Amino acid sequence: MTLFTDITFFEVCMALLTVGLAERALLAYAPIEMVGPNGWLIKGKVEE
Template structure:
């Protein structure tokens, strides 16, 4: 069996939803140096 044969559509959707929620949480609560315009993790358009 292939590695990808066991992955379902629902699992892919849940993974995308989880990544989206994690990104929103990081943008909301992480320090500006981490996720700001010059951030090292996410380069977001965030202003203090």
């Protein structure tokens, strides 16, 4: 058996949803230095 045989479709979907929600929360509430146009964590178009 390999490592990937135990991963279900539901687990993959939930992981993608969790990452997407975390990114949206970071873009909304993190300081502009972290997630702004020249941010060190996420480079994005964030309006102040």
